[in-house]
Amino acid sequence: MRDTGRVRDRATADIELRRLSRTFGEVRAVDEVSFTVSAGRLTGFVGGNGAGKTTTMRMVMGVLSPTGGDVLWDGRPITAADRRRFGYMPEERGLYPKQPVLDQLVYLGRLRGLGAASAKASVTTHLERLGLADRARDHVEKLSLGNQQRVQVIAALMGRPRALVLDEPFSGLDPAAVDDMAELLREHTSRGVPVLFSSHQLDLVERLCERLVVLARGRVVADGTPEDLRSRSVTRHSLVLSGDAGWVRGVPGIHAVDVEGSRALLEVVEHGAERRLLEEALRRGEVHEFSRQRPSLAQIYREVTA
CATH class of the missing domain: 3.30.70 (Alpha-Beta Plaits)
Structure with a gap:
C-alpha cells in the first residue's frame, strides 16, 4: 500500500554534527557542537553575532576544516562528492555584479551539473516564483540588496539539492518574498531534504522551524522542537x-x-x-x-x- 504521508527521498539523509570544534589561534570559536539536521525538516540555527553559527556552517560545507569532531551524512563521514549535491548560501554573497542575472544563474546551474536547457528552465521558474522574471536581463549590480538576496537564494536552490545549508537567507527580504521563500523551502523538505538555516529574525524562525538549535559562545545551549524548548522555559x-x-x-x-x-x-x-x-x-x-x-x-x- 502506498504511503501518502511525507515520503523520504532515497537521495536524502540526515546531517549529523558530532563534537565539532574550530579554533583560531587562542580563540575557540566553535566548542564541541553536536546536533542533527533531520531529513525533511527545517532546522533553525540562531545565536548572537560571534556565536559561531557561520563557522559551523562553513565546516559542514567543507569551506573550513574542523579542529576536532565530525560531520556525518547518512551516518558516515561526509565527502566532497556529497557536498557538491548540497545547496549552500554563504554569509558572503558570491554574485558577479556586472553579469546579467539569467546568464549568471544558468552558469552556476551548469557548474552544479545541470544541462543548459535544464539550468535555464530551473532559473526561469525560480525567477518567476520570487518575483524577478522581469529583471532576468539586468546586471546584478542594478538590483536592490533585497533582490540580490533573492538571486543568491536561487543559486542555492537549483538542481534538486540533497541538502540545504543557508546562512541568513531571509536577510533583507520583504514580507512577500519571505513567504515565497518559505514556500520554496517547504517544497524541498516535503521531498525529504534536510534544511539548516541561520537567522536573527526570531519570530520568523519560530513560525517556520520544526527544530531549533541555539548557539552561544561557540556552544549549543538549547536544541529541540519549539514545544520542547517551551516546556523547559x-x-x-x-x-x-x-x-x-x-x-x-x-x-x-x-x-x-x-x-x-x-x-x-x-x-x-x-x-x-x-x-x-x-x-x-x-x-x-x-x-x-x-x-x-x-x-x-x-x-x-x-x-x-x-
Missing part, C-alpha cells in the same frame, strides 16, 4: 486586577517581571506560590485575568543565552 503568568498590582512584588515564590498599574507579568519560582498569589489578590479585590503565558522564542533565547 520559566512559567509566566499575566495578572490583571481591579486595583494597583504593586503589592505582587512582595509575594514569596513570585518574581515580578513587569508591573504597570493594575497589570503584572509574573514568574512562579516556587511550586504552590500561585495559590498564595491568587488568595491575596481576591482578598484585595477583583481579579480580571490570571492566565499562563505561552513563552516566545525571544524569551527562551534570552533565558538560555544569559
Whole structure:
C-alpha cells in the first residue's frame, strides 16, 4: 500500500554534527557542537553575532576544516562528492555584479551539473516564483540588496539539492518574498531534504522551524522542537486586577517581571506560590485575568543565552 504521508527521498539523509570544534589561534570559536539536521525538516540555527553559527556552517560545507569532531551524512563521514549535491548560501554573497542575472544563474546551474536547457528552465521558474522574471536581463549590480538576496537564494536552490545549508537567507527580504521563500523551502523538505538555516529574525524562525538549535559562545545551549524548548522555559503568568498590582512584588515564590498599574507579568519560582498569589489578590479585590503565558522564542533565547 502506498504511503501518502511525507515520503523520504532515497537521495536524502540526515546531517549529523558530532563534537565539532574550530579554533583560531587562542580563540575557540566553535566548542564541541553536536546536533542533527533531520531529513525533511527545517532546522533553525540562531545565536548572537560571534556565536559561531557561520563557522559551523562553513565546516559542514567543507569551506573550513574542523579542529576536532565530525560531520556525518547518512551516518558516515561526509565527502566532497556529497557536498557538491548540497545547496549552500554563504554569509558572503558570491554574485558577479556586472553579469546579467539569467546568464549568471544558468552558469552556476551548469557548474552544479545541470544541462543548459535544464539550468535555464530551473532559473526561469525560480525567477518567476520570487518575483524577478522581469529583471532576468539586468546586471546584478542594478538590483536592490533585497533582490540580490533573492538571486543568491536561487543559486542555492537549483538542481534538486540533497541538502540545504543557508546562512541568513531571509536577510533583507520583504514580507512577500519571505513567504515565497518559505514556500520554496517547504517544497524541498516535503521531498525529504534536510534544511539548516541561520537567522536573527526570531519570530520568523519560530513560525517556520520544526527544530531549533541555539548557539552561544561557540556552544549549543538549547536544541529541540519549539514545544520542547517551551516546556523547559520559566512559567509566566499575566495578572490583571481591579486595583494597583504593586503589592505582587512582595509575594514569596513570585518574581515580578513587569508591573504597570493594575497589570503584572509574573514568574512562579516556587511550586504552590500561585495559590498564595491568587488568595491575596481576591482578598484585595477583583481579579480580571490570571492566565499562563505561552513563552516566545525571544524569551527562551534570552533565558538560555544569559
